[in-house]
Amino acid sequence: MTGPLNPPPRLLMGPGPITVDPRVLQAMSAQLVGQFDPWMTATMTEVMDLYRHVFATANEQTLLVDGTSRAGIEAALVSLIEPGDRVLVPVFGRFGHLLVEIAERCGAEVHTIEVPWGEVFAPEAVEAALVAVRPRIVALVQGDTSTTMCQPLEEIGAICRAHDALLYVDATASIGGNPLLTDAWGLDVVTAGLQKCLGGPSGSAPITIGPRAVAAIGARKHVEAGIRAEGDQDAGVRIASNYLDLAQIMDYWGPRRLNHHTEATSMLYAARECARLLVEEGLEAAIARHELHGRAMLHGVQGLGLEVFGDVAHKMSNVVAVRIPDTLGASGGDAVREALLTDFGIEIGTSFGPLHGMVWRIGTMGYNARRDAVMTTLAALEQVLRAAGVPVSAGGGVGAATEVYQ
Ligand SMILES: *Cc1c(COP(=O)(O)O)cnc(C)c1O
Numbered sequence: 001m002t003g004p005l006n007p008p009p010r011l012l013m014g015p016g017p018i019t020v021d022p023r024v025l026q027a028m029s030a031q032l033v034g035q036f037d038p039w040m041t042a043t044m045t046e047v048m049d050l051y052r053h054v055f056a057t058a059n060e061q062t063l064l065v066d067g068t069s070r071a072g073i074e075a076a077l078v079s080l081i082e083p084g085d086r087v088l089v090p091v092f093g094r095f096g097h098l099l100v101e102i103a104e105r106c107g108a109e110v111h112t113i114e115v116p117w118g119e120v121f122a123p124e125a126v127e128a129a130l131v132a133v134r135p136r137i138v139a140l141v142q143g144d145t146s147t148t149m150c151q152p153l154e155e156i157g158a159i160c161r162a163h164d165a166l167l168y169v170d171a172t173a174s175i176g177g178n179p180l181l182t183d184a185w186g187l188d189v190v191t192a193g194l195q196k197c198l199g200g201p202s203g204s205a206p207i208t209i210g211p212r213a214v215a216a217i218g219a220r221k222h223v224e225a226g227i228r229a230e231g232d233q234d235a236g237v238r239i240a241s242n243y244l245d246l247a248q249i250m251d252y253w254g255p256r257r258l259n260h261h262t263e264a265t266s267m268l269y270a271a272r273e274c275a276r277l278l279v280e281e282g283l284e285a286a287i288a289r290h291e292l293h294g295r296a297m298l299h300g301v302q303g304l305g306l307e308v309f310g311d312v313a314h315k316m317s318n319v320v321a322v323r324i325p326d327t328l329g330a331s332g333g334d335a336v337r338e339a340l341l342t343d344f345g346i347e348i349g350t351s352f353g354p355l356h357g358m359v360w361r362i363g364t365m366g367y368n369a370r371r372d373a374v375m376t377t378l379a380a381l382e383q384v385l386r387a388a389g390v391p392v393s394a395g396g397g398v399g400a401a402t403e404v405y406q
Contacts, residue, residue, distance in 0.1 A: 011368065015363045016195045020366075044268070061214055063249065066205075075245075079246035087138070092147060093141065093149065169189070170190075204264065206275075297364045299404050309321035324357070337360065382396070
């Protein structure tokens with residue numbers, strides 16, 4: 001007989017998922033209520049309002065897509081892009097490539113501009129590409145965890161408007177730990193996830209859809225609640241997904257509550273508690289907390305004598321990429337991660353693509369953007385590195401972090 005579920009205690013200090021806030025776990029264990037029960041519909045309305053705070057928006061269409069963050073990304077792109085549309089993707093890491101791949105599957109004519117990993121785009125570079133490509137849609141990542149970079153967005157929204165393009169932003173990794181002002185910055189659609197700075201598990205994708213995007217989606221052929229009426233047969237370019245059809249999902253969350261999917265109720269409870277935690281703390285206070293503990297971790301790894309990857313001035317507050325010392329050799333980086341996990345129960349992240357084998361990624365996000373989590377990780381890292389033969393200064397990591405906190 002398989003035993004009861006008993007996961008080992010871990011401190012998840014990678015680039016996500018992170019250790020879930022106990023309040024979120026508790027919310028998830030609450031009993032289900034039927035999805036058209038008045039309590040449930042009122043709760044859904046509450047969640048919409050909470051996420052307006054999280055996204056800093058007045059957008060009526062602020063809701064949850066059920067699925068991991070990628071479900072939110074796909075819902076946005078499949079609902080906005082019509083086959084043949086020109087889409088511009090400025091790529092500065094792995095998740096930019098994901099936007100390219102999804103946009104291609106939607107039948108878009110995709111154009112990219114790229115900067116080397118570890119850098120971000122100047123607004124002028126994005127504008128020049130807009131002029132050259134004349135895209136209908138620009139798809140952009142705010143914080144790309146693969147490189148830890150945070151793309152400044154303040155000016156991009158206005159640039160897209162001036163060139164008559166819709167702007168979609170993936171803010172999964174950055175939201176809650178770095179400033180994101182949907183309305184003030186003119187972002188048309190923004191999607192997120194719970195498992196980074198929001199302190200929850202993956203499995204729900206908050207999304208906000210501005211009026212220009214709502215109009216674009218509404219202009220596409222769509223059938224209410226999936227039921228075809230006479231004459232619908234000739235429908236033109238329908239959204240190529242049922243589950244991720246934002247027109248239907250908006251009808252489902254809207255006042256008419258048209259049936260679509262069965263609400264992932266336990267995830268809705270989780271998403272609600274994540275937003276409540278953030279609103280209770282205050283958006284600015286949460287961002288300041290991520291900035292503080294992220295800076296303590298940054299100075300801590302530097303205090304151990306390690307080098308940080310990328311343009312630190314444009315780093316997300318909540319994750320740092322640390323160069324694996326050459327002395328560790330080809331498989332040394334993985335051996336260090338393994339020792340941290342087995343000896344200390346601490347998980348840090350590996351990396352992908354051009355950074356594979358070159359850096360570790362250490363997160364300080366959500367529930368783990370905490371002083372004790374930072375100190376414990378730095379102390380453990382020092383021991384593991386010393387055991388692996390890397391010359392590290394005794395107490396250098398914890399000492400440097402302490403200075404940040406003083
Ligand atoms: C972590 C991350 C995701 C995660 O997507 P999932 O579907 O939840 O795995 C998406 N986008 C970015 C930019 C991320 O950093």
